[in-house]
Structure formats: structure tokens, C-alpha cells
Amino acid sequence: METKEFKVSAIENGTVIDHIPAKNVFQVIKILNLENYDNQILFGTNLESKKYVTKGIIKVSNKFFKTDEINKIALVAPRATLIIIKDYKVVEKSSVQIPDEVIKIVKCFNPNCITNHEKVETKFTVTSKEELKLRCHYCEKITDKKNMTFV
Amino acid sequence: MKNKSLVSINDYSKEEQLAILELAANFEKNPTQKILEDYVIATLFFEPSTRTRLSFESAVSRLGGKIIGFSDASSTSVKKGESLKDTIKTVCNYSDLIVMRHPREGSARFASEVASVPIINAGDGANQHPTQTLLDMYTIKQTQGRLDNLNIAFVGDLKYGRTVHSLVMALCNFNCTFHLVSPFELKLPSSVKIHIKEKNLEYYQYTTMDEILPKVDILYMTRIQKERFSDPIEYEKIKNSYILSNDMLNNTKDNLKILHPLPRVNEIDEDVDDNSKAYYFQQALNGVYVRQALITKILGIK
Numbered sequence A: 001m002e003t004k005e006f007k008v009s010a011i012e013n014g015t016v017i018d019h020i021p022a023k024n025v026f027q028v029i030k031i032l033n034l035e036n037y038d039n040q041i042l043f044g045t046n047l048e049s050k051k052y053v054t055k056g057i058i059k060v061s062n063k064f065f066k067t068d069e070i071n072k073i074a075l076v077a078p079r080a081t082l083i084i085i086k087d088y089k090v091v092e093k094s095s096v097q098i099p100d101e102v103i104k105i106v107k108c109f110n111p112n113c114i115t116n117h118e119k120v121e122t123k124f125t126v127t128s129k130e131e132l133k134l135r136c137h138y139c140e141k142i143t144d145k146k147n148m149t150f151v
Numbered sequence B: 001m002k003n004k005s006l007v008s009i010n011d012y013s014k015e016e017q018l019a020i021l022e023l024a025a026n027f028e029k030n031p032t033q034k035i036l037e038d039y040v041i042a043t044l045f046f047e048p049s050t051r052t053r054l055s056f057e058s059a060v061s062r063l064g065g066k067i068i069g070f071s072d073a074s075s076t077s078v079k080k081g082e083s084l085k086d087t088i089k090t091v092c093n094y095s096d097l098i099v100m101r102h103p104r105e106g107s108a109r110f111a112s113e114v115a116s117v118p119i120i121n122a123g124d125g126a127n128q129h130p131t132q133t134l135l136d137m138y139t140i141k142q143t144q145g146r147l148d149n150l151n152i153a154f155v156g157d158l159k160y161g162r163t164v165h166s167l168v169m170a171l172c173n174f175n176c177t178f179h180l181v182s183p184f185e186l187k188l189p190s191s192v193k194i195h196i197k198e199k200n201l202e203y204y205q206y207t208t209m210d211e212i213l214p215k216v217d218i219l220y221m222t223r224i225q226k227e228r229f230s231d232p233i234e235y236e237k238i239k240n241s242y243i244l245s246n247d248m249l250n251n252t253k254d255n256l257k258i259l260h261p262l263p264r265v266n267e268i269d270e271d272v273d274d275n276s277k278a279y280y281f282q283q284a285l286n287g288v289y290v291r292q293a294l295i296t297k298i299l300g301i302k
């Protein structure tokens, strides 16, 4: 590992999520429900980065995410890198993929959509992964990247 | 189709849609049959729509079914803050099928997920109104003898008109050619055009209707509302170019029929009404037969 990574201390076992846009670190923590996680979590934000002007990083001890669980963060951190650590060593690196379906995370952009008025979990089909367009399962309207807000 | 809710026209396959149209033709010949006597149908109109509600209630009554429900949410527990989920769950206890209209988009889909009986969407905000689509299809087939390979013009507000969106989507299964006539600001949205493109069908866009009138088999007129324009002067400039009058029909095809989802305001001159090509009042009547067919299919009676 490069030395600058150690601005946030190393973990023995677990997952490092690197290259998160700096402003979205807390969003990623929320999406992964890490607020309720009992093991050690280290995170940093506004760190120097080659991919972004500044980046964020999260290190979660003793946690190995399932694919569909981690892919949820692709909406806020499309270029994130996942690094699996065992015994302080990198054993695997991968990137996140935008899922086919997005459940609960995003708010529907349509103010007249039933999901904005009743207790209904939002649900979208991803109609374009390149441009990030989501079609609401309920009102059938498209929520795109520039209109996307999170629940 | 038994127990299958109809929320969006695409919930039913082309074959299922055609089966409904075929059955509707039987009801047209024989609309009064006592086959729903053991059934209770709920009509829940969270916003008023007299025309649609009466069409459904006439369809059920002619078949001997009972109707419960409300025509306006202001007189119900909804006004006291009851959730849609609770209203639907309660009404499920009392009925075999729910017809609902609601001002919010997606309400009917949500209701179909919490209900233990099938739901027919009679309009959810600006989203879907699939029984209108079925009656439009029925009318086209009735007047042209087929749905395939027709030249169909849609005129007026193609951006916000949900009846246009659903009908265009349904007709994409029948190799039709689309002539889309609208002011620039009210063009058919790309989310609908994508269905035409996916099937590699032809479509043409115009801002006036003169050129297309001699070519088409069906002229589907819609109303343009002033409040859709950001600039009222734009509306004043274009409003008269989307009004159909009888003298414009001189060089049109013999088989041309003019349709309109009604109510009309002034987009079709009253002098057109007596022309044999005007078909919008018969179109509305077809709604009863199509709804009879749909209800009996869903209840598994036919």
C-alpha cells in the first residue's frame, strides 16, 4: 500500500472502500447501514486523490460485503474501489457495478408520486447505467442523475 | 387473466389485450346478461371523474353486479387522514374487485400490491388509464376491421396526454405508422418515443395537421390546455391551428374515423359531429363493453 493510505490507519481484516467522492462519504455510510455496525470503522474524507480532486475512504473491520449489498453504493460512488484485507494484506480488489434494480435508497423525483405521500419503499428499474436513469416502479417516471436525492 | 390486476396497459400481453377486445364484441351484441349477480365491485374514486365512473357502473349494472364505493374522497375516511393502504385493505373485505381512480401517480400499482382482490386502474394522476386504451383499441378495430398496419395521427397535447402515451405504446405491437401533430412545446416525450424506436416503426412529427389529413386512417384529437404553456402568448399564437372543422375533411380517406377521449372543448368544431367520419360518441359507448369484458375476464367468469 502507498504511504498516503495510512493517513487512515490500516485494518487487520475487513473491507476498504476507496475512491469515494469526498462529499458522499456519509451517504455511503448510511446506505451500507454502518451507523448500526458494532465493529471498528475508520473513515477519512477530503483526502488527496488522482481520480477526484479530493476523495473519501472507509475501512470496515471484519466485514465482507455481499455483491448486491455493496453495489447499492454505486449510485453515489460509481468509481469506488473495494479492497478486501486479510492479515493486513490486500487479497482482492474490485470495483462496484450499478445494479439493475434500486430499492429504498433513492427518492422519486416526481412530487406527485405515491411514494412521496404514503409509506412505500421506493423501487426503480435502472434503464440506463451510462447516464444513470431510474424508472420508478410506481409512477413510471424517470429520475435521472441530476435530479437524484437519497432517502 | 383471472385475478390479474390491470394497472398499466403493458401489464397485459398483446394476446390478452386481443382476448378482451374479442369478448367486448360479444358484450356489444348482448350487453345485458345476469352473470355478475353474486359479485360486489367497488368503485373508489379518490378524485371525481363522472364519465369514467358511470361507464364502469353501467358495465357492472347491466351484468347484474352490485356496486359499492364513493365518487369523491371528501366524503370518506380518506379525508380524516386514513392511508391509501388502510382504505384498500378495508374495501378488500367487502368486494371481489376494486376499480380505483386516484390523483397520485403510482397509487394503483401500490394498491395492487397491498390488495387481496384484483385492481383495475381507472386513472392514476397523469400516469396510466388502461381501460381508455382498451376502448380506443376496440374502436379502431371496430371501424377499420384491424389494428395492424394503420396510419394513425395524434393531434394536440402529446406531452401531457396520458391517453396518447398508452395508446401509442399499445399500438407499437401492431406495426402502425405514427403521425404526431403538436406544438413544439407539447411534443411526444422521448420516454414514449423509445417504444416506437424499439420496434423500428415509422413516426413523423408535424406542427400543423393539413399535410397529414389525406393520409391517415385514424385521427385521434386531444385538447390543448392553456396552462401547459410557459408563455401565454405562445398559446394564443398556436391555439387555432389545432382545431378540426368539417371543411378540412373533404380530401380525407373514406375509412377515416375521428376519435377523441372526451370531454372536448373546442378542438373539434360542432359541425364535424354530423359527419359520418366523426366517431367519438360511439367510442365512449364502447367503453362499457370493454369494461364488461375486462371485469368478467378478471373475475374468471368468461
Ligand SMILES: [Zn+2]
Pocket: A108, A109, A110, A113, A114, A115, A136, A137, A138, A139, A140, A141, B106
Ligand atoms: Zn415515482
